[in-house]
Amino acid sequence: xxxxxxxxxxxxxxxxxxxxxxxxxxxxxxxxxxxxxxxxxxxxxxxxxxxxxxxxxxxxxxxxxxxxxxxxxxxxxxxxxxxxxxxxx
Numbered sequence: 001x002x003x004x005x006x007x008x009x010x011x012x013x014x015x016x017x018x019x020x021x022x023x024x025x026x027x028x029x030x031x032x033x034x035x036x037x038x039x040x041x042x043x044x045x046x047x048x049x050x051x052x053x054x055x056x057x058x059x060x061x062x063x064x065x066x067x068x069x070x071x072x073x074x075x076x077x078x079x080x081x082x083x084x085x086x087x088x089x
Contacts, residue, residue: 005086005087008086009083009086009087012079012082012083012086013083015046015079016076016080016083018046018047019047019072019075019076020076021039021043022040022043022044022047022072023072025039025040025043026040050075051071051075054071054074054075055069055071058070058074
């Protein structure tokens with residue numbers, strides 16, 4: 001594997017864990033001044049440009065009185081596929 005493939009794989013892995021942290025932090029109510037709130041704002045800035053187009057294509061799933069957003073799951077699966085491709089470079 002060359003340096004470009006290694007770097008691409010590392011960036012995809014970092015982004016994968018950022019999306020995972022973003023999903024987990026979405027369940028924790030915090031203010032924007034709290035350290036976790038600041039981390040959540042940072043993650044919003046790097047994840048929303050990718051997740052918003054997915055949200056336009058993938059409708060949320062109705063579950064009783066609530067909704068389940070499937071776009072983060074699709075994004076995580078897509079990142080894992082890209083990581084598999086990048087590891088073969």
